[in-house]
Amino acid sequence: xxxQEKMHELRVFAAEIRLETLKIIGARGFGHVGGSMSMADAMxxxxxxxxxxxxxxxxxxxxxLFVLSKGHAGPVMYATLGLKGFYPVSDAYQLNQNGTNFPxxxxxxxxxxxxxxxxxxxQGISEAVGAATGLKAQGKASKVFxxxxxxxSDEGQVWEAAQFAAHYKLDNLIxxxxxxxxxxxxxxxxxxxxxxxxxxxxxxxxxxxxxxxxGNDVEQIYDAVAAAYETKExxxxxxLNTVKGKGATFAEPSGAHSSQPSxxxxxxxxxxxxxxxxxxxxx
Numbered sequence: 001x002x003x004q005e006k007m008h009e010l011r012v013f014a015a016e017i018r019l020e021t022l023k024i025i026g027a028r029g030f031g032h033v034g035g036s037m038s039m040a041d042a043m044x045x046x047x048x049x050x051x052x053x054x055x056x057x058x059x060x061x062x063x064x065l066f067v068l069s070k071g072h073a074g075p076v077m078y079a080t081l082g083l084k085g086f087y088p089v090s091d092a093y094q095l096n097q098n099g100t101n102f103p104x105x106x107x108x109x110x111x112x113x114x115x116x117x118x119x120x121x122x123q124g125i126s127e128a129v130g131a132a133t134g135l136k137a138q139g140k141a142s143k144v145f146x147x148x149x150x151x152x153s154d155e156g157q158v159w160e161a162a163q164f165a166a167h168y169k170l171d172n173l174i175x176x177x178x179x180x181x182x183x184x185x186x187x188x189x190x191x192x193x194x195x196x197x198x199x200x201x202x203x204x205x206x207x208x209x210x211x212x213x214x215g216n217d218v219e220q221i222y223d224a225v226a227a228a229y230e231t232k233e234x235x236x237x238x239x240l241n242t243v244k245g246k247g248a249t250f251a252e253p254s255g256a257h258s259s260q261p262s263x264x265x266x267x268x269x270x271x272x273x274x275x276x277x278x279x280x281x282x283x
Contacts, residue, residue, distance in 0.1 A: 069124025
C-alpha cells in the first residue's frame with residue numbers, strides 16, 4: 001500500500017469514527033460531543049496505522065496501550081474500538097444507560113479494549129506513565145499512547161507525570177494533546193492560560209515536542225507518530241491544534257463541550273456526517 005492509499009484509508013476511518021461517535025452520543029441524546037469529535041483523527045491514526053493490538057485477545061500482554069486521560073471523551077474511544085472489531089459498534093449505543101458496558105467515562109472493567117480506567121482529569125496520564133515505566137522494566141517493545149486535553153492540563157498532576165516521564169526517559173510514551181482551545185467553562189486562555197503554550201511547557205519539562213498546525217489532518221498526525229517512534233530517551237508530546245466539535249454541525253461553530261441538541265439537530269448532524277463519509281470514500 002502506498003502512503004497516499006494509507007492516508008485515504010485513515011481519512012475514511014476518521015470519518016467513520018466521527019459518524020459513529022455522533023450515533024453513540026445521539027442514542028442518549030446528550031453528552032460530550034466537543035472533545036470526542038476533535039480526537040477522531042488521532043484515534044484513526046493510532047488504531048488504524050500504529051497500534052499493535054489483537055481484537056480476539058484484548059488483554060494480550062504484548063499489546064500497545066491507549067489511555068484516554070480525558071476520559072469524558074469515551075464515545076470516540078467506543079466508536080474506534082467498535083469499528084476496529086472489539087465488539088459490534090452498535091453495542092455502544094447503550095452509552096451511559098443503566099447496566100451499560102459503555103459508561104460516560106472509560107472503564108477497563110466494563111468495556112472490551114479499554115486498557116485503563118480514566119475520568120478524574122490528570123489521572124490518565126499518570127496511569128500511562130506508570131504503564132510505560134512497567135513495560136520498560138520488563139524489556140517490552142510496546143508503546144503507550146495517551147490523550148490529554150488542553151483544559152485538563154490545568155491539573156498539576158499532568159505536570160508531575162510529565163516531569164517523571166522525562167526524567168526516566170520514557171521513549172515508549174506518546175502523548176496526544178488535544179489543543180482545541182475550549183474547556184467546560186469557556187476558552188482555555190480565559191479560564192487558565194498556558195502562558196507560552198503547551199508546546200513550550202512540554203519542551204521545558206524535557207519532552208520531544210511536535211506541534212501540528214492542523215491536528216485534524218491524519219497525514220500530519222501519521223508523520224508525527226512516525227517521528228516519535230524514532231525518538232530515543234525522551235517521551236513525545238504531539239500538540240494537536242484541533243477544532244472542538246469537529247464534524248458535528250450543532251457543536252463545531254461554538255466548540256460546545258457538552259451538548260443536548262434537539263432531535264432535529266441530531267438528525268441533521270448525522271446526515272451531514274454520513275455525507276462527509278461518502279465524500280471521503282469517493283476521493
